[in-house]
Structure formats: structure tokens, C-alpha cells
Amino acid sequence: MKPEDKRPTPMIYERVALIGLGLIASSMAHAMRRGRVAGEITGYARSAETRAVAREIGLCDRVCESAAEAAEGADLVVLCVPVGAMGAVAAEIAPALKPGATLSDVGSVKRAVIAQVSPHVPRGVHFVPAHPLAGTEYSGPRAGFATLFDNRWCILVPEGADRTAVDRLAAFWRALGANVDEMDADHHDRVLAVVSHAPHLIAYTMVGVADHLETVTDREVIKYSASGFRDFTRIAASDPTMWRDVFLTNRDATLDILGRFAEELFVLQRAIRMGDGQLLFDYFTRTRAIRRGIIEAGQDTPAPDFGRAAAAGPGE
Ligand SMILES: NC(=O)C1=CN([C@@H]2O[C@H](COP(=O)(O)OP(=O)(O)OC[C@H]3O[C@@H](n4cnc5c(N)ncnc54)[C@H](O)[C@@H]3O)[C@@H](O)[C@H]2O)C=CC1
Numbered sequence: 001m002k003p004e005d006k007r008p009t010p011m012i013y014e015r016v017a018l019i020g021l022g023l024i025a026s027s028m029a030h031a032m033r034r035g036r037v038a039g040e041i042t043g044y045a046r047s048a049e050t051r052a053v054a055r056e057i058g059l060c061d062r063v064c065e066s067a068a069e070a071a072e073g074a075d076l077v078v079l080c081v082p083v084g085a086m087g088a089v090a091a092e093i094a095p096a097l098k099p100g101a102t103l104s105d106v107g108s109v110k111r112a113v114i115a116q117v118s119p120h121v122p123r124g125v126h127f128v129p130a131h132p133l134a135g136t137e138y139s140g141p142r143a144g145f146a147t148l149f150d151n152r153w154c155i156l157v158p159e160g161a162d163r164t165a166v167d168r169l170a171a172f173w174r175a176l177g178a179n180v181d182e183m184d185a186d187h188h189d190r191v192l193a194v195v196s197h198a199p200h201l202i203a204y205t206m207v208g209v210a211d212h213l214e215t216v217t218d219r220e221v222i223k224y225s226a227s228g229f230r231d232f233t234r235i236a237a238s239d240p241t242m243w244r245d246v247f248l249t250n251r252d253a254t255l256d257i258l259g260r261f262a263e264e265l266f267v268l269q270r271a272i273r274m275g276d277g278q279l280l281f282d283y284f285t286r287t288r289a290i291r292r293g294i295i296e297a298g299q300d301t302p303a304p305d306f307g308r309a310a311a312a313g314p315g316e
């Protein structure tokens, strides 16, 4: 079912506070307004400039001068700051949290956020970590848009939190357009290391390699880049603070996947050196099946020539 086919959702929370007003928070604000998911939206950002922009574009009903002021009286408080800043922000807002409120976050890493935030969660407040698997390479309060979460996954990591609070947060994310799954924090971090964190590091590296070449100029890289490399440059334009924090906090899982990546890279490198075309062909046949699986699961759109390429089969 497409999100636009869904019937209007009832208000899920009377008051929602967004702490940090970047891409994800601003997209949440737009999506909440679209679905009338919250009665009132309050917000806080660390920089005065971001708060001014948020006021100018009417992102929230109220942009506050402190995180505690934004969180006070809210039924749902969502931490939308870089992963490395979650603990400090949680400590700041903790005394202002209303008993019975839900505290959540949108961080790309879960085990480290839980470790940072949990010690500050007051008794009677439900902490339900979350991660919407949707984003872009843009950041800041102007970057958000209402459809960002449509038909994307949001993973909740309840770790024993109150069931009613978890179900309510799941309803909230569904009302924002997302599909909801639940997962254990360690498993989440391992899955994300494979599908997001290691690929981002590889993209950063590949663009760095192109930048460091002596015999190919930056002008040529820009002029002749095909779509694969362009995708790398898009990903490598992602926010440096956010991604520094992701790698520092999901260190073990990312290093494990990168180690495996390096091993497989050596296998392919050797096959090229030895002229082992069969190994390369078999490897690429297996990886093609993964892409087909993603398209068949409705998680992506086929390229315009997909039907022709599929029909052509091996040998063309
Ligand atoms: N950008 C993406 O594609 C996605 C990001 N996330 C996660 O969402 C969170 C927010 O990311 P974005 O909205 O993309 O970031 P952003 O850079 O657009 O916004 C971050 C906000 O946090 C504030 N901030 C930064 N450092 C702070 C600190 N030390 N204390 C208080 N506030 C601080 C900034 O002023 C800004 O308002 C991150 O934890 C990230 O891992 C999750 C899914 C996708």
C-alpha cells in the first residue's frame, strides 16, 4: 500500500519535541504535519543560526532556546543529533522529561547510543531507541522533506521497554510513512555495518583515491564520471560530523566488515592479475542476484534497461 493510500492517521502524541533540527528532524516535522500526527511540535537546535532558520521556515510550532525547554511537557522527545552527542543532550534534558513520556532517538548506531543515553533516563520515562533507514547527503533544517520516510524502514530497538510505549512509537513511525521492524541493538549495528556504514567508508575512500591521482585531473574525474562513480561522490558528500561519529561508535562491526571486504578484494585482485575470468564471471553472477532480489522485494526501481539486460543473460 502506498502511503498516500493510507487513511488519515489519528494524532499519536499530543506534544513532540525534536532536539537537533537537521535533515532527519526537519523531515519528521514535515511528515508529522502532513499526517497530523502530533498536536504541537517543539524544537531546539544548538546553533542560533539553525534556530533562526527553523523559525523563518515555520518548521515547528515553537523553537525553544534550550533543549530542556523544548522537552518539557512533551509526550515524545526525539534526539536528532549526531551519535556522539546523544549522551550529553540526554543528560541536559533528563530533568525536564515528563513522567510517562517516551524518549527516542534516530541515531545510525544503536548500542553506543543506548550506552550513552540509558544512564540519564529518569524512572517512569520510556526509552525506545529508533533508526529510520532513510536519508540523503544533505543536512540542516532546510534539507528535510515530508516524503523521506515513505515506504522506508524504521528499526525500533526496544531492549525490554514498556510494550505500550513501543507500540505507540511504532504507530508514530507508520504515520510518518515508514514500515517498522524491531531488532536487538547488536544485530542492528552489524546489519547497518554491512548495508550502510562500510559502503559509506568505501565511497569516501574511492572518491579520495580519485582526488589523489596525479595522472588524472579532478576536471576529468568530474567530466567523465559515470553513474556508479557519481553515486560514490553523492555518498561521500554526506555530513563529516555525523559519519565520523558513526565510525567511532560502530567501530567493531564496521572493522569486521571492512576486513572481510579487504579479503574479497584481494581475491578479485588476484583473479584479475591471473586472468581468471571464470572466477570474476561467477562472482559477478552471484552479486547480480542480490540486486535482483532487492528489486523483486520492491525495495528499489529497476533501471530503464533492466528487462533487456536480464533477458540478454550471460554472454552479451
Ligand atoms: N543523514 C542521514 O541520512 C541520516 C541520519 N541519521 C541519524 O540522525 C541523526 C541526525 O542526523 P541529520 O539530521 O542528518 O544531521 P544534521 O547535521 O542535518 O543535523 C544535526 C543537528 O544536530 C545539531 N547538533 C550537532 N551537534 C550537536 C551537539 N553536540 N549538541 C547538540 N546539538 C548538536 C545540529 O546543530 C543540527 O541541528 C544522526 O544521529 C544520524 O546518525 C539517521 C538516518 C539517516
Ligand SMILES: O=C(O)C(=O)Cc1ccc(O)cc1
Pocket: 107, 108, 132, 133, 134, 135, 136, 137, 196, 235
Ligand atoms: O543517502 C544515502 O544513501 C543513505 O544511505 C542515507 C542514510 C544514511 C545514514 C543512515 O543511518 C541511514 C540512511
